[in-house]
Amino acid sequence: MSTRTFTVGGMTCGHCARSVTEELSELPGVTDVQVSVASGQVSVLSEQELSRDAVTAAITEAGYTITDWPSAN
Template sequence: MSTETYLVEGMTCGHCAGSVEREVRAVPGVASAIVDLAAKTVTVTTASVVEGESIAAAIAEAGYAFAGRA
């Protein structure tokens, strides 16, 4: 397992956080995704290799901006 933390721009509430978590968890290979709304991050634990581009695409699908690794 591997864990990475990514910066997310545009989240302002619990609904935002939930949307990001749901989209990122749907990426194949992702075991968990936990948003820290105050820090504007999502911490992703993967069970297999997952490219950062897949995480960025999931964040964009949720309607927010991927801002790189934390």
């Protein structure tokens, strides 16, 4: 299992969190998504390491941007 935590900009409410969660949950291997609107932190648990391109595309599809992509946990 792999956990990736990053920061998403522009989220302001529960609807924002749901949109991000829905898009990320559609990525192959994703088993859990946790979103904190207050901090902008998103943690994704997946069966394998997720590519930055795939995560970026999902976040963009939800209408937001990744503002910080730290090294893998």
